[in-house]
Amino acid sequence: MEQTPVTEYKIPERNFLNETKGIKSWLLTLDHKRIGILYLISVMSAFFAGGIFALLIRLELISPAKEFLTADGYNQVFTLHGAIMIFMFIIPSIPAAFGNFVMPLMIGAKDVAFPRLNLASWYIYLIGAGFALYAIFSGGIDTGWTFYTPYSTSTSTAVIPMTFGVFVMGFSSIFTGLNFVVTIHKLRAPGMTWFKMPLFVWGIYATALIQVLATPVLGITLALLIVERFAGIGIFDPAMGGDPVLFQHFFWFYSHPAVYIMILPGMAIISELIAAFSHRHIFGYKFIAFSSLGIAFTGFLVWGHHMFVAGQSDLAAVIFSFITFFVGIPSGIKIFNWITTMYKGSISLKAPMLWAIAFLLEFSIGGFTGVVLGTLSIDVHLHDTYFVVAHFHYVMVGGTVMALFGGLHYWWPKIWGRMYNETLAAIAAVLVFIGFNVTFFVQFIMGSQGMPRRYYTYLPQFEGMHGFSSIGSLIMAVGFFLIGGYLIYAIFKGKPSGPNPWKALTMEWETTSPPPTGNFDVTPQLRHGPYDYDKVVAKNVVPEYMHEH
């Protein structure tokens, strides 16, 4: 086992958590770290709510008969699960919470470029979430998170408040993206050139570009949907002379790039975790950095692969399939570079690394099944079945959520200055890993046998697999509740962690934990690259901040 000298750390007397006190000092804060925490609380609340809806879905589907939900109730629950998880949890999760907290620290900045805009983005997110809540309590919504017309223009549920909420939350996303682009361009510490930036910053940068460029299209689409329902102007509804397939084009023009808003920050965290816990210079730095930009760019050109059976032209289908395969390549490059980084490393299997390994395994499966779905002839069979559900969850939960929890465990001591219980953390990571795979792997099999998605009831031949999947979701839930428990406990009772518990080299570890309000007591100078473990660790030129006090 690892032998770290026993040192007693103390929480620094002055830090951003205790500098000012009272609820007002939090609600009016301009400190990116506090805003990051506000976002963290918000997105985790959304994750909790969306997770409860997920459990309701899985419990209802234990058997084909009615358990406790009616068909209408079930349709509302799966819609809310999707809408909350996508728009209120996973899109803002890593960029708004960790991007805010960590990114300025990583580039040695005092704050983001526009602190007021940053706070405004959080309030806008809350306003959007308020409309979504209003929608839930004023009739709910049963369209699926995709709001497909003409169903969404004809249903009697609260489509307008919900889409308006999502419309408003889009501005929050744009503000965050804009802020990060400017921050990364203008506020890097002296000496930090583009290729000295940690890969997390590259990932956040690529994400921010998509947020700024793609989100307006979602805004326009939802605005048109609202205008159609409100004013009866035919845009998407054929009854009024509109075209429902046009809605699908508009919707996916945003929502496919949005998938990369969801996964790129996850990949960005994984780059940090693999390097820090292998104590090795990341392999293929530039390839990983540029593959993020490559994914961000190509991601704009593949939306039609959601519509292979929607009635678009064959030529369009062929072109979209072709470009879709191109997105696979940069993702593959990342995976291979990460694994090669581990080769001959000095690998520490602390909790964040366990999540990173879970990511590598699960995201790979998500990627391979993405190739299956990108293949034209096969997608015809698998489209809108559980195969798609499984693929999406392998990418989003197996990918992004694993990375998110890896990041949460990695930066938790930086945020609070205290360490959680490592044993419980390892148990929870294993529980979630097992629960996740039990839940979703059988869904690939169900889908390939023709089980359609969004079904309240199903044919008896699928009962065994649905039951198995439901059991997995309960295992996963136990794991997540455990994590919530020990992380919150650690905030109050955890052992002080010291500035750099992982002996990592990116700049956020050079300041105290928790950091002071201005991030660094002196303007940080770039003394080494973010992954120069061979120079710093091996030659024993241990920098001052890595000395044990």
Place this chain on the structure above:
Amino acid sequence: MSGRIDNLFDFILWASVILFAIVAISTIYFAIRYRRHGDIARTTPYIENLGLEITWTIIPFILLMVIFVWGIRDFLRLHIIPAQATEIKVTGQKWFWSFSYLDGPSTVGELIVPVNKPIKLLMSSQDVIHSFYVPDFRIKMDVLPNRYTVTWFEAVHTGEFQLYCTEFCGKGHSEMLGKVKVLPQDEFKKWLETSSGPQEGQTLEEYGASLFVKKACVTCHSTDGSKNVGPTFLGLMGRSEVLKSGQTIVVDENYLRESMLNPMAKVVVGYDPVMPPFQGILKSVDIDGLIAYIKSLEK
């Protein structure tokens, strides 16, 4: 056709299994083999290897292009409809499928086709988007309200095959099922000739009872008095109903007939006006049969 698509699926599956094994084994092996044991200062010099980067860019690229081209070939085959194909009109609506045969009968929930003959489906929807999916034939196509979409298949085995709706369409989405019944060619011919009206030895009431299931009335109307999407058929004949307009009527044969052909005309209060019109789907003899059946459901 399904065989060709499955071959490609199997190819990708095995390629993925091999690649995943490489990823998983090396990840887990490295994590164990290079685990840190106390020696915090151990690390490995940084190396770059352009050759390696190019290798793991090019090999997946070639593999993906093979899959891409293979995928298009089969996809286009799915979309090029043989000229001699028999055309059947498919209509999707909340929440059942109906099929009309050229100069022939129409069916609900059951697509009856001859074996070894190409069948072209010309599809449209009466309301929202549905999707026509027969997993055994590996075909799926969205069914839209404002245009026709087309797909085709040729069944090579007789038997019954499951049909699903795979585009979310509301409350009854998961019950918008159907069957594709593939008959030997001579039996299909016989069926076409004798497909409407009561069978030999069947009373009108029994015929109506069979239509109650076949024409999907059962999806929304109960026969045991319980409330569903629509009013129950139990004791319906002769019952007084209050309409949305406030008017009270007594259910008779003409009200039943009107409600089948033009359901929006007189909607009973407390129910949504969601029933699709069966004009053109129910023939005269079918309506007679259904009315006879409803009459038999006395309280």
